[in-house]
Amino acid sequence: MKIGDAQLDKLLAARSPLALKQQLSARAFTPTLPQAGKLLAHVRSLNPDAAAVRLGIVHTYTSELLDPWLDFAAALNGIALDTYHAPYGVTVQEATAESGLSRHQPDLTLLLLRPVDLHPDLATPLAAMGKEQRANLREAAVAALGNLVGMLRGVVGGQIVLTLLPDQAPAGLGLYDAMSDNSEAAWWSDTKTAIAGALRDTSGASFLDLDVLVARVGANNFFDTRLWYSSVFPFTPEACLAVADAVTSLAASLKRTRAKVIALDADNTLWGGVIGEDGMQGIALGPDYPGSAYMDFQRRILALKQRGFVLAVCSKNNMDDFMEVLDTHPHMLLGKDDFAAMRVNWTPKPDNLRELARELNLGLDAFIFVDDSDHECAAVQHALPEVEVVQVPGKPVEIPACLDHLPRLQILNLTEEDLAKTAMYRQEAQRKSQMADMASAGGSVEDYLKSLNMKMAIGRDDAAHLPRLAQLTQKTNQFNLTTRRYSEQDVAAYMQAGDANVYHFSLADNFGDSGIVGLAIVKKSAGAARLDTFLMSCRVIGRRAEQAFLSRIIDNLRDEGIEQLEAEYIPTRKNALVATFLPDNGFAAAKDGLYVTTLGARERGADDYPIDIEGPA
């Protein structure tokens, strides 16, 4: 939709990049290029310190015309781009150490390819091909792509994002295509699944499906045939903005601080109206407008939970009123178990958010706060600038989509730990309450830890867990001695190297399985070793797991003939928790800020941990 002068003035008054993005998205506005230029200047003035992202583009159709849209979408998503375009049509040739792409050192490499680049047979209709021929074609196309991505992987770090230009022509068999055994649409859909599967095997590579964007924008509004046939550029301004937003959202999710928690208000956010005043019958939540919008919003919140975000409640209500809706309202989709923590009281929200952060052991910069009230949003923004604040729109129809446009809610991978995250945080709350019960009954911490029946499984150089292990280096801020961030390919390289060991552990107890929560990387040289990385998820702090893990690593290194282990503590704003971890665990301060321990001087398995330990295997 076009933006009129009055609308433009409103947009130019937006108070944050996100607020501007939400206004644009709510009405599907596409600015003209001059308008985009003005809005870009405004957004940059709001957020002058946007994280810089180096983008490399490898393309077999014109890509440079995307630049103003990429810069604009990047600003809306809270980043600033430094973009390199490979020469037109050059793909494998960029996969050398001296190429322009390698030298650009991209954080994100975007491949803009056409299907025909994968196999020449894709230039002609497929309907006449036999089953086997089509299967072979798919296999060849996927292999060619895997090969290209693998070669690029060898020369660039960061994320590789593949796109394939959707077909502008209708299926060869026209409207009959869906009915045919030889359906091109079905072939294409299966091929995309195979491509995604192949990319999952290459670390740090992902497939961005442009078909999804075409469906949203509409094919007639997506492709510009004049620019395609005259300049080999396929996109309308609407398409440019959609593609640029998708790419820069992924880039932002890579570069900006990870969001982990969505803290939700209740009244006029999860339902319409105020439960304390309107009562169970009076609030809007159900199949009829406006309750239908709130139901749909809850459905999307549940989807975000499945992406691995932890849900929490931060609302001013009487707890009894709130729980009655949660437990008994027939159209409430969110239940008690969907929330890892709740603060339902009359305390100021910034205080409640601080408490939630403490309870969940997470930094406030991992929080996204969602509330309809101007006052609450402003209070949180003012008191806790590190929290990202999303104001729920005033119009119910705009509410369900209000979290769709947050780049920090996009993910590039999904681990089993992510899927079970809320349950894990809930288990942690149960542990804390058991500990409080035992303490009030006069029990010691050691008694409590024994009562958990903890089981630790330590693994070594296990590539099956690469996504999770890289994720741990990316996400762990507090219990982290060195805060070195590694990509999957970095961790894989350590696993394959003869002079490095990568250890991890998972922890289970009576309340549940926490999954993989600890990682250590050790670099070895003759007789000595250096603890490059030692970290643990905050979920399992306070159970002596870190000591048990370290002790087993030391035993394992001793068995390999290592005599000395060096370690370091690199202070950050967030890791004061481990400032004394090394001296507390038998390391002596040495020169250059290092700590050293002599393995022979340490008794093997001397400590008696309240944990049943297996491995390293």
Next chain:
Amino acid sequence: MSAFEQLREIMATTLQVSPEVITETVTMDDIEEWDSLGHVHIMVALEQAFDLYMDVEDFAELQSVPAILEFLAAENAG
């Protein structure tokens, strides 16, 4: 705003040059930023701003400010 002033603003913002560079007689050859990519940007921006539809053949014709102004006048835009 006159048609020329509107055009100047659109072209200057699109090409990211100062408005003084866009004179009533300037052509594509006079401005470094007005290269083939810049030209496509200008065509797209004009279509968006004036609600026009241009043919591929028009793209090649409209390589100077006078030509664009004449085209806009004929289209009754601006």
